[in-house]
Amino acid sequence: MKQTLLFTICLLLFCSTVHAHLGGSITGTIVNNTSEQPLSNVAITLKSPQKVIYTNTLGKYRFDKLMAGTYQIEISLLGYVRQTISVVVQEDQAISVVTKLLPTAIALSQVTILQPQTEDQQLISSLDIKLRPITNSQEILRLVPGLFIGQHAGGGKAEQIFLRGFDLDHGTDIRLSVDGMPVNMVSHAHGQGYADLHFVIPELVQNVDFGKGPYQVSQGNLATAGYVNFKTRSTIDSNMIKLEAGQYDTYRAVGIFDLLGERGKEKQQSAFIASEYSFSNGYFDNPQKFNRLNLFGKFHGHLSEATRLTLTGSTFYSKWNHSGQIPDRAVASGLIGFFGSIDPNEGGETSRTNLNAELVTVTPNNNVIRHQLFYSKYDFELYSNFTFFREDSINGDQIRQKENRHLWGYNGSFTSNLALGNKELTSTVGIQYRQDLTKETELSHTKNRVETLEQYQLGNINEINAGIYIDEFLQLSPQWTATAGLRFDVFRNQYENLLTTPASKANASASILSPKLNLYYTPSTQVQIYLKSGKGFHSNDTRVVVPQNGRQILPAAYGSDLGFVWKPYPRLLVNAAAWYLWLEQEFVYVGDEGVVEPSGRSQRTGLDLSIRYQLTDYLYADADISAAKSRALGETEGQYYLPLAPLLTSAGGLSWQGAGRYSGSLRYRYMGDRPANEDNSLVANGYFVNDLQANYSFKKQQLGLSVQNLFNTRWKETQFATESRLQTEATPVNEIHFTPGIPFFARLSWSLFW
Template sequence: MKGYFTLLLLLVLSLEARAHLGSISGTVYDQVKKLPLKGVTVQLSGLGRATVTNELGQYRFDGLVNAHYKVELSHIGFRAQVLDVSVQEDRTAFLKTFLSNADIELSEVVVSSQRAHDQQLITSLDIKQRPITNSQEILRMVPGLFIGQHAGGGKAEQIFLRGFDLDHGTDIRLTVDGMPVNMVSHAHGQGYADLHFVIPELVQGVDFKKGPYHTDKGNFTTAGWVDFRTIDALDRSFVKLEAGRYDTFRTVAGIDLLGQKGKDRNQSAYVASEYSFTNSYFDNPQHFNRWNIFAKYHGHISPNTNLTLTGSSFRSRWNHSGQIPDRAYEAGQIGFFGSIDPSEGGETSRSNLNAQLVTVTPGNFVVKNQLFYSNYNFELYSNFTFFLEDSLNGDQIRQKERRNLYGYNGSISRQYDAGKTRWTTTLGAQYCQDITSDSELSHTKDRSVTLGRLQLGDINELNAAIYADELVQVSDRFTVNAGLRLDYFRSQYKDKLGQPVTTRHATDAILSPKLNFYYTFSPRLQLYLNSGKGFHSNDTRVVVPQGGKQILPGAYGSDLGMIFKPFPKMLINAAAWYLWLAQEFVYVGDAGVIEPSGKSKRQGIDLSVRYQLTRSLYADVDISSAKPRAIGEREGMNYLPLAPLFCSTGGLSLQMPNGLSGSLRYRYMANRPANEDNSIIAKGYFVSDLQVNYGRKNYNIGLSVQNLLNTKWKETQFATESRLKNEAEPVNEIHFTPGTPFFARLSLTLFFGK
């Protein structure tokens, strides 16, 4: 009993002592845009206590004794600050800090346990220093990720990552401001992800992570995920003009609608538009047109609540030369940039509405709510096999759909402190519904005659999910993250070609656990072990006829890696990884779609190195190797077609104080199997690019050169069985889309306002 009273007395005394402790509370802003900065690292010098700012730029430290403290603030792309603060008992010291832009210094990058589970980041500075013609090309900046265009710029690019031929998005989740880009049960293939509705100049940053290790990332998150973040405010209004080879020109304009008065009220609004045209480098002119318009409002509707409203609309129309067989080019029947069926092409459009509301309650709960809607149209004419099926009219197909996409993302999270232990609890709910009308696959001729319908129907696919996530910083060195996600799918298909017309549906659910460990030995070294389960959903038109079998095949992955700073100006990120899939997706050339196949496994190594050679010159190299194999097939017949085995990117980037900047880049992909027995090879390539900018206060001049050495290369390749006109027998060989030859563009950007 005496011991009990002693313990109770000590508890009362400790609570009494804690009741008289003080606090530090602050908000961090962007000095130019006057908007709060999320993700700023805030540390109390010498105490091993640190945090990051929330969505409203806020941070807080409680339980501080009466003393003087140094508060260190740092954020990539901004000048670090150190503040002296005096804390008194029973009082809170309030700080308001503005960070100014600064060149990136690798010596200031600290390996921190507080940022252990954060995604990697691509900044707007990186984007400006690369020769980019559209937002899809920003994906190339993700280490180890390659893209290939096989419709001349109109269709979504083919994506490669971690030993995957991801087609147009089967196993990578792409989002823009949290809104999904991937489309389930798409007319051209599962997970089709077209990013061309994003204007590159409006991308503030890109978050990404490889593997299925984040609880809030659902469908298609197996190889990884990428989230584009558009800017909340323009620094100034601008007009940009571009012109280049092959009748190429482009114009972009952005107008700040509120100006300085809006910034003073922590509000911003702008509208931007883009128009592009090119005939491209193919023998048959593309007549490629793309229109984009984008508008955004961001502001504080109360001291602890911000509202973001975004609207955009996009339309594109083009002709393309399609994939050509090796034999036609080698025999001189057509040129390297020629075409077998010059009537291929298509058009697509997408309009989006996106509303995001973030509130920090008096109890320090962060509540996020997001509603989004997209209206989408797609029509594509392709000819993969030429005269294999129809020797008279040819094998051209039309893939077409109209789609409405509705969705919601919501979460509530709170950070708790107990000495050096800090944990963040997050609960979330997500909902997405895709409804298509007349999803079609038809046999056509010359884009004008319909010879027969192969598929026609309506799809209604619903995905609802809930998740719980716990991030625990056990000490200033050790962090644990655990999460559990539950996804429910309902797939419905109305077959309009059936006699009679039938409507059938199938349902399924899947649990996805995640467990991640991070140990920070010092500000120079961190080891981590990621593990988790992800999945990719299957096409409604596949699972409904099968009675709902294998709607949601799982994927199990793990990463063992390190982040290492051997020198103050060098940063190394390396990981050994493994991924097992219950069901592989395989491209089927004659239908231009992907179909489910058997089990598969992949393992490999990723290495990224960043080195600051001088104050103005940076070097980087990314190397990725993988061993992808089908499971259950005999040795020698278990290759995964087009899966990359070894690839590398890298280069030099320059950022001078006098306004001169730019980069010299390379990308290399090694030979890889094009079919299951490796008897047909997709040839590798090495391509280099150049970007040079000169900027002053009111203007910027840029020179972009793609394929600086004018290398002849094949951007996309497929092993396809086809028959040319007058051929007696079909041939199975490489069919390719040629890569960009030397392509130079000049740009002029004019800025208006302060």
């Protein structure tokens, strides 16, 4: 009896296995017709039975368990001609097809909202990067809807960032990366999360992947307000030389050169090098003497049919003077002009060298394996004076912040697809590791950049962050999709204090678990509704958590979004969301003063709205509007404002593309008034600024005119409530200190392509 039962079970298993292998399959590859390089995230729609999938990082897709017959497959990607192909499938056979897509002009009518495509596919970002090519380094971050930046050190220092009711300083609660390599510097000499993107050559940015809120499981530390990953080009369309010249002794040169040519296309490989040099004296009364040099090289190609290797190397150096933040009273009294300075010896010097290697393999079962190794050598030295003569009435309060850093790490993941009846389950397991070693991270009192008067802090940092995550993407039905994820992070912080005798060394460790759950409902190709929820965190500076024996190393952040993507008309796309974010605790290290400022619990709520509209075949309009309410919890009435948190921002404009030789854009940026201190007694004034870009193309050449602050508005780009004392004053004064925004600034450019 037992033998008969065992035989029956084996027979049933055998039959089910045979049945599982019945039917044919279609394996396809999508490539660019010009470069022959694979195209990822291409929408592949099987007409009957209706099913939508997307090409992977190698441009491949696969349909299994198909009955014998002829199938219609529609292939679409923004910026390429949509194609429909017919494929004949025979029983128990695998059919392989290669499709080449032709580039075409952008049209909003091309955009469809498909399942299992989610809002995270960045429809808005895909449109913007094609309609508004980046022309300068500041425009890189402005590609993120609702994100504002401010420069308060003459262009050499990392920008101050504002997003979703946050004054993010230089990156405290936003995670920035380039090709998966981290940009943020933890436990930085100038402050936690410092993110300097100036090592990126703007013309090489191909795509921007971003998300607002703590909802993406692959994004860990600092991804509370959101994350941004800039992807550089894997191939170039042509060689290019670009020369720019403008007001204020401003000059820039860019060169991009293909190394493989036609030989590379035949092997589906590419290699190129690029370089950028910039110089400017700036619009300040004190000449800026700004210099920046960038070098970049990249190899991208197939080692085999299923394996792709990408190698990237870059180096960057910058040196500058800056006028710093000046007090309102000094300008009002006539002591200095609007573009003047109190301490003319402020400035800095920084460099970064990067190595990045990524290996991607697609298995015969269509699973994707990723390995990434990265390394950075980073140096930073900054001289600032925020309080002038408040602490030292004779020598002044100039400080030096300095560090030398080695950063390396690993990102790895395994993604598999599983059919559960008529449902699809995509599982990703990832591992991430990062280690930062700094030597002689310093905060000192200095004079004229030459003399060191007193060392406030000097030490070595060893910080490790290891994380593991699992992400599940489940298509519940043709209309419903869910993503669920769980992330676990471990931190180990070590600080060696070099100011003690002998040097003292201490450690602190902590861990945190971060769950995420997102739901998407797509009733038609015109609308999608989503609900996101998740827990995130930001780490605190090693110099803060080690003396506190590890308390509050990883305060949590809890957020949720309720929003929709809507395409009511073929040429109109709308994205809107209501959001909420609650932070458990923040201990912020203020690198300018070497102190810790605990800000307690906080709560932020807001609304985001993005609109993209194609007015004619060549004219496009866009607008992003963000409103936020930010409050410190547990504070008394009227004392709960979060300094510099933006309340209302908007950016948008008109873009002219695809109409023969002419292209360009007219844009605006608006930031409303906002509290500068906790009781709102000091207000940071808002601004409204316009920019213009106009291009004329002919015979593989292009002439360009770029104008910032078109109407020469007088505005304050960054503002702070600071207590300072001028040398002639008896007591300190607490008031607004600011960096003036750029006046009318015109640049001409000439580009040659071949």
